[in-house]
Amino acid sequence: RKEVEQDPGPFNVPEGATVAFNCTYSNSASQSFFWYRQDCRKEPKLLMSVYSSGNEDGRFTAQLNRASQYISLLIRDSKLSDSATYLCVVTRSGGYNKLIFGAGTRLAVHP
């Protein structure tokens, strides 16, 4: 079983739609959580950190459920420019906070 599991998609949604991505992680000792975004043939970039209390950044909302070891990302009012692969990332402790990346969920927003 992979340490970080994501639905690979693709999610095909129209502009303006609300879309949610889920992610589960297997290591209960994971301490920090992130969503990274990767455009086609580009490098990953940090989208947002994920906190237990939930956090919002404009149209993006991230939630963490430590008991269920579950992370989510909600995108409201989807834009064409949101089309990308969204990578769920957790840290594995042990000397340093090693980032463990999920395989990513692909989102395609169409007109």
Place this chain on the structure above:
Amino acid sequence: DAGVIQSPRHEVTEMGQEVTLRCKPISGHNSLFWYRQTMMRGLELLIYFNNNVPIDDSGMPEDRFSAKMPNASFSTLKIQPSEPRDSAVYFCASSPSGGAVYEQYFGPGTRLTVT
């Protein structure tokens, strides 16, 4: 400000040849990471340097792979001899801190094809 710089951006080589990938981290960042990304395995950490010292090389696939960081502004990843299964995108990333919660800044990657 310049981000992480990688060269070459694309490399096509024949099986058995030596390949050297280069990375210049963001100035002032003391942590450097080499990753490999493939469709099958996703993004995998190969090696992590902190203050130019290799801290975690558990992800280096085998002895054919080696990495160095001779100074704070330069790192290399070498594959010798290369094999077709090494074909992947290799990313270098840097971070201002390796021990705390941090953001990693990725370079544009080197797309390696071994024929």
